[in-house]
Amino acid sequence: MDKYIFDKKNGLWYELQGDYYIPCLTLPTExxxxxxxxxxxxxxxxxxxxxxxxxxxxxxxxxxxxxxxxxxxxxxxxxxxxxxxxxxxxxxxxxxxxxxxxxxxxxxxxxxxxxxxxxxxxxxxx
Incomplete structure (x- = not known):
């Protein structure tokens, strides 16, 4: 399984954590x-x-x-x-x-x- 995947539907990257893909989210910078x-x-x-x-x-x-x-x-x-x-x-x-x-x-x-x-x-x- 790939460590990172990209979902074209929502434009988010996901990272593999164990058996689950977790979205790579960051807070906006001020x-x-x-x-x-x-x-x-x-x-x-x-x-x-x-x-x-x-x-x-x-x-x-x-x-x-x-x-x-x-x-x-x-x-x-x-x-x-x-x-x-x-x-x-x-x-x-x-x-x-x-x-x-x-x-x-x-x-x-x-x-x-x-x-x-x-x-x-x-x-x-x-």
Whole structure:
């Protein structure tokens, strides 16, 4: 038996594995490979665990990396914007940082935790 055969009906190559011919399938390659940061990794894990159909569709269509890179970029921008706005509204300024750095660090940590929670709810786990 031949190791590889070609089926003219569907245009696929098949490889002999034991007693069976298995189609030689590959995923489409993505045109550009953007790096995926923390937010994109979290969203990927969420898709794998809770939205398997969406994850599989994106993976097999070759659009997963671009999608996750976009999610990562949106989440990072939203996080930066929220922290900036919350700090401005709550009076956490550079002047406070110069006068009482420990208070500034504590308040900024609280602001970042709230902003992180908003980003998680609005983008990552949506």
């Amino acid at each position: 045109k550009e490979h953007k790096p995926i940061g923390l937010w994109g990794q979290r969203h990927k894990r969420y898709l794998q665990e809770h939205k398997r159909a969406v994850y599989t569709t994106l993976l097999t269509s070759g659009k997963l990396n671009r999608y996750l890179a976009d999610i990562d970029e949106q989440a990072a921008e939203m996080m930066f914007r929220l922290v900036e706005q919350m700090a401005g509204k709550e009076g956490v300024t550079e002047q406070l940082k110069a006068e009482n750095s420990m208070l500034w660090v504590g308040r900024m940590n609280e602001i970042q935790a709230r902003a992180r929670e908003i980003v998680n709810i609005e983008i990552i786990y949506a």
